[in-house]
Amino acid sequence: MGKWMLQRVPGPERRVVRVRSIDDLTRDGVPAFWDRLAAAGSPLIEPDGAGPGCVIATFCWRDPDGDERTSRTRHVYLDANGITDRSRLERAALSRLPGTDLWSLSIEVPETWRGAYHFIPRAESLTVPGDTPGWQWWRSVLADAQSDPFNPLPTRVVQTGDSSEAVMPAAPAQLWWTDRPGRGALHETAFTLSGTRRSVWVYEPAGLTARNRPVVVMLDGRTWAADLPIAGAVDARGRAGHRVPLVVMVDSVGPELRSEELGCSAAFASGLAGELLPWLRREWGATDDPASTIVAGCSLGGLTACHLTLTAPQVFGCAVSLSGSFWWPGSGPGVPFQDRVRATPPSDSRFSVEVGTLEWMLVEPNREVRDLLVGTGHDVRYREFCGGHDVLHWRDGLIAGVASMLERTDR
Structure with a gap:
């Protein structure tokens, strides 16, 4: 193994390892390296040799087809949320150790970073097209993405597929999220909202009062009902003695309709206020008090949550925005x-x-919107996290934001 050293670092989420130098690994040492990596967990973390406040993270991909003689894979790319740049893909390319199935890339990252990542193996190199919208092209690329089987944390559904979660040694712990299943009742129904038939999920936490229930309407609801179920985290808040809401998750149906509705659409806002909320009050005991009526969303959903709370404060008294797309409407x-x-x-x-x-x-x-809201006399809780446009941060931030709205705290 040469100068290789793998050492488990303690911590509930931080099963990272310290490494000496991957450059010292030889072809003969690769089989033993894979065994030790499986035991220690990935990615590899080297606390020394990086800039202030940073570490060196090494990501390793194992070619299932063997070395370059037997495998069609000629390129492997890392997509790490907030770290790699899709316009500079050459900087995200892993290198193969000749004669082996080991591909690796060592990069400098903030020691407080947490984020989703996956690998993209290719027979041909990736080239950003000039005639296709970037997001459409990237979604097609991610169809071939693979999670990291050596990462000990649970695989997550992020964007179009499964991703692994990297947690650097100084990343703040997530205090609000849990993967435990909910103890309450989750109901899915078909509901016509703003002229579109869609799924709406309603979660009733255990112990919720029968009437005058606080309510949170979550946009992009399929994420929180199915992909990353939020019910268990809501229950955890209730078991700790905190006030919890009726959780209503509204499906966005598809990318085109989502872009239309979550672009400050008057019709969609009217549907939420005039169709969804009356139904929730009538059928589910939701409150009509705007101070206990929250709308929450991420990205364009965060923009829309703030838009609704600004324009209909008599209905939605609280907004929770994660990575709000306040660049809108762009051009x-x-x-x-x-x-x-x-x-x-x-x-x-x-x-x-x-x-x-x-x-x-x-x-x-986001900083500009914060300052404007404060300057116009609004009550604002503001926080920045070391990460990208990433559901792995949004999951914890949603719970924290909803809790702060219900409890009038300033965490």
């Missing part, structure tokens, strides 16, 4: 959200706004 039609904030009179509405420091397009717009 398209529509009044910029910042101008909407400036034109809106103060109200009793409250906002929880979070954004990742590695979201280069969103950090400054």
